[in-house]
Amino acid sequence: MNFLLEPLSIVTFFPLLGVLVLLFLKPEQKNALRWTALLTSLVTFFISLWAFFFSGLYNPANGGLQLVARYDWINVAGWQIRYYLAADGLSILLILLTTFITPLAILSTWTAVEERVKDFMLFFLLLEVGMTGVFVAQDLFLFYIFWEFTLVPMYFLIGIWGGPRRLYAAVKFFLYTMAGSILMLLAILWLGINGGTFSVPDLVAQGNIPANAQTWLFLAFAAAFAIKVPMWPLHSWLPDAHVEAPTAGSVILAGVLLKMGTYGFLRFNLPLFPQAAVQFAPLIGWLAVIGILYGAAVSFAQKDVKKLVAYSSVSHLGFVMLGLFALNAQGVAGAILQMVNHGLSTGALFLLVGMIYEQTHTRDIPVYGGLWKITPIFGTVMLIVSLSSMGLPGLNGFVGEFTILLGAFGAGMQGGVFAGAGGFWLAGLAAVGVILAAIYILYMFQKMFLGPAGEVTHHHELKDLNWREIVTLLPILVFIFWIGLYPKPFFDLMMPAIENLLVPFQTILMAAH
Amino acid sequence: MLLSEANPAAGLFVLVPWIVFAPVIGLLINAFAGKRLGERGVGWVASLASGAAFLVSALQFYALTLHPEGAQVKIAEWIRIGQLSLDWTFRVDSLSVTMMLVVSGVGTLIHIYAIGYMHEDVRFKHDPARFPRFFVFLNLFIAAMMILVSADNYLMLFVGWEGVGLCSFLLIGFWYDLDTLGRSSWANSNAAKKAFITNRVGDFGFLIAGFLIFWYMGSFAFSEVFAAAPEVAKTHPWVITAITVFMLVGVAGKSAQIPLYVWLPDAMAGPTPVSALIHAATMVTAGVYLVTRSFPLFGLTHDGQYIVATVGAVTALFAATIAVGQYDIKKVLAYSTISQLGFMVAAVGMGAYVAGMFHLVTHAFFKALLFLSAGSVILGLERGHHHGHHAPSSPVLPPQGAGNSLSHGEIDRVKEEVFDPGDIRNMGGLRARMPVTFWVYLIGALALAGIFPLAGFWSKDEILLDAFLHYPHVYWLLTLAAFLTAFYMGRQVWMVFFGKARHEAAEHAQESPSVITIPLIILAALSAFGGFINLPFKGFHQFGYWLEHTLGAIEFPPFNFMVAGVSTVLALGAIALSWFLYQRKPLEHGQTDPLAKPLGLVFVGMEQKWFIDEAYQFLFVQPYRALASWLAQKVDWDFWHEWFHDSVLVKGFVTLARLLADPVDLGFIDRVSYWLSDAIRASAETLRKLQNGFVRSYALSVVLGVAAILGYLLLK
């Protein structure tokens, strides 16, 4: 049982204890159920903080994998499948983001979810296990299990507590993700059989995947991850899932699940298939830029505020992909930070939309208007979060977007990955996305919060944020300002790992020129 | 950080972050305790915060007089990624301190003025609860502007740059649920949004310039960039030009130059102190500051300089023509601001940084004065309007939309009641009713027109002189603009203060209280005498010497009587012309502008702002809107979501499934399995007879089995 006492195992599986407690509670004890889930997720968060910062087991200056838990698991017919958990600078922020967002999402369901609370909380905690698992697993097989495992609770969260078209959305979400995962599974099997091990660090160290195999494997992995991100044009499931999911589901979906896709690129595609990554970088860069502009434009035309935020995710994650495949320090660091930023800002946007939806039961932007006057605190928080989402300097979104664009621009210089494929145009067009982001965000903010009081205010006595809602949002606001004003600690956490990650690319690019 | 421990004055440099912290503290106090403090409390907290920033700036000035080399004060590391190394570092040198003094000085005066102005404004608009919010935004603006002017690298400057843009958005949209006349409307929020988005377009240029700077010069810090620039200019000359052109895009956004000036006139939707502080005196000059700050880059590219100077000069003239045709007192000033910003941009574009900065300073004084006086006029008229109606508590107007159900006669009556206190056609003869306001306004107007010896004369003259010497086409454009400037200011003064009242509100107008007039008087004094900081005579270029510490050696051309004479004559001529048109026979109520007839279509163009807004609407806004809806509805939803996914993929799958189900599955596999099952069923029918449910017969069969096995054993 040693493997369960490793710090990362505890972080990953602690929510299962909460699940156990939940099983013994009666479905009618709604508050007890909520408190159990909340406390479990909070404790998980504190354990993760402890593991990384206070246990002394994790050294941020070290770029390699740490907190390693490595045990033989399945050894059949020459297959080396391990129970292998570890964290490094690439994943630490995402692990913390997961454990940080989950309690907030649970807190947001306090009054929003009244039906089948027990099942809801069960699925939610299970989802947390899956998500954390994805970010800590270092064995392809284990990773795949966690990856697929997250689908199940999310499927039920959308399918049971979702909006009117929840079944359609849930099934679409499930099928879409599965379709990509199948290809990834084949690639994983190929890697495992050929390499004799499923452990990613071992495979990376072997580094002997032939170039033409890299191409296919890269594409197979990319299929799964690009759908999850989602990269344009594979984003069609996202608006459905976001719109139909319950608030907490949308928060988790935007906050963490989408990051699993970008993280997958970062953790698997880049180190395992460096040649293919360089080869495909311009293609992915252009798709990302199209996604940025397309997502921003489509957002602007939405009447449904949740859809607007959903499409804005397409745009934001386009930035992340652009940064990742700029394959330089600025781009990758910015991309990782932007993953966190998007989790915070878009998560907060969904929380806020959920809070107003709870009162008015409509997401139609035109029926709102003048809310800032009626609910000043709500309006102010919304303003800050919106500004963070559109990348106002001094708030978190800017730091991410700026470093990504800087990286992408640098990749367009001679010797960079985009040099022969558009060069500065990639970053230049992506920067246009900054303008378009302002347009759709301000459109939303104006139509909902400014202007004369809208139709919806005639029918509803709108209440401002209550204490629970403020407590839900406050931690996010703290991070919005913290990352915006002093992002250095966050970059310091990831830089050593990024430097390690980029070493092979420097040699490849050097050889190309 | 350059600190000589022996001299206590140098230690003052470490105080510089407080120019940002003080207003931030003020805004935090007001944001969280604003309701409890009351209006006075809020106003004074904000003013004190701004005043503290001014005090710190003054201390920096004092320290700088002793240590002209300045200092860089680093308070924290910001971003460290590879070679990207950014810090929160404040830069104290003569240029930044000049800006600090202007921003915090004018800012503090406007804070005080706003206590009085907003007190009345929130009452006219029936929302006193919004009072603290104004001062929170105002303090936020001071903080952001201070970051902008004291930044030591381009990115920190950008933080302030966008920060002031945000404040501009918030303050233009301060009455976000109304329009400029106080009616329930989307107009103000639209104006705010327009300002932000237009500024974002400029910011885009700034960002691209920043990327070029970083990747070619390896840093964002001013000193490192400027050190690396000459080398880059040799190897990649196009880079420097590109940087300056993209920077110009940023400048055009922030400092309202062609083609991005369109937001500034709409920005007059904000309360008057905002127009004075942000949209006249400080924020809009950020672009000028940026160019001055980047002088080593601009100095390396003649093409860049030429483009910047030309854009500035064209803007100066273009905006001046529009100003001539406006009736709104604040709109005239807004276009005048654009025009004057054109002067400054042209100046810094030509490399006449001192002249540009000098004009920036004097313009800050007299344009703030003009706006604030205009605000005083507007308040006076509003007071008069309420006085005339004896119904101070009733809303100024019925809500919008109510008119739809009214008869024509009633609509006319409602229209009658739409009283615009900013329309100069409603004014007239205010000289007697508001004497203080009149005098300070007159000083401001003369200063703007460039009449000797007021501040505007000296600064504008210096720009014209530089243009005359180096860029003749700029000189002609600017001279023409100067003529128009004098003309439209004359027109305004005659129409507002002279003649007789054209509206009963103007008849009952009242002078403003002293909390408003005292800042006006101070600003009037500055407008009158501010020019003396940089007299164009040898040994009197105090301001130039001061900036030399930052800008390096500056060549001061000798005073040219020809240039000064021409501009003075033109200005006086313009005023005379305006007297001839507007005062010789004062305008009556409802009369059209006397210029309309002789100028014909040209005047329509001036009045309608040359239809630029409409053109932009047609060229950019509507196409983008259409494109967005087309992408969203047709491409993303109808084609991609509904057709491709829900029809092609789903139907394709269903068809495939049918194909497999019907011929393949039903036709073949099922038939085989049916046959199998039929056979099994037939055999089962026989066998089920055995299954009679009697346990003993089952037992019998078990025994039979045993017997069979035993038999096998026997025979084996």
Added chain:
Amino acid sequence: MVPVSYYLVLSAILFSLGALGVLIRRNSLVIFMSIELMLNAANLAFVAFTRVHETFSGQIFVFFVMAVAAAEVAVGLALIVAIYRSRQSVDIDQLSSLKG
């Protein structure tokens, strides 16, 4: 001396009688008893073989058979009681829900 075959033949006779009892009786209790008889017959054979092969295995097997038989009787009788409660009968021919 008694030949082992005698014991084995006796065992066979008893076993056949037990089997016959299972086949012909309708009273489930008696059927049960017949099963016990068959088990006993088998036990007898085991013990006889113990002597032939000179090892304890047979006896130990008998021991286990007894334990199993005890368990079987306990459960079986409980079943019969439960069935009797619901059907008011122990007639095995009336319990024909297994009929196909």
Added chain:
Amino acid sequence: MSLELILFFVLAIIAIATALGMLLSRSAVYSALYLVVNFVSVAIFYLLLDAPFIALSQIAVYAGAIMVLFLFVIMLIGLETLGGELNWRQLVWPLAMGILLLVQGVFLVIQRVGRDVYIGQTGTQLSDPSLMARVLFTDYLLPFQVTAVLLLVAMIGAIVLSKREKSNQEA
């Protein structure tokens, strides 16, 4: 014929007779009593075969515990006879099968064991219960433990099965 053989035949006749009695008796009580006698006779056979421990177990477990249980159940159900039991027409197949089984068994014994295999004289060792216990608790320890569990399960099962459900009664 030795004394032992005579004893064997007497006991064999008793065993077969009581088995038949159990088989044919109309009353379940009689059947049970016949069976008790049968078990006792088999126990004596065990003694003859030098297996005293098994013989005593036989008495205790079968004749004592199991048969008493049977009687209890018979009393509990309160049913002693089942009328119109034996129907000779239905008996043809079972009888045939029984006889077939018997014949096959006898032939098997003759074929495989032979008529002249006699029981060895080493019975003293085999009859020692302590030696048997040693084997039981060493080589057969796991089956022994499993048997214990089996008995426990059977006990619980019997209780659960025969317990009247309260809710059923209330309903």
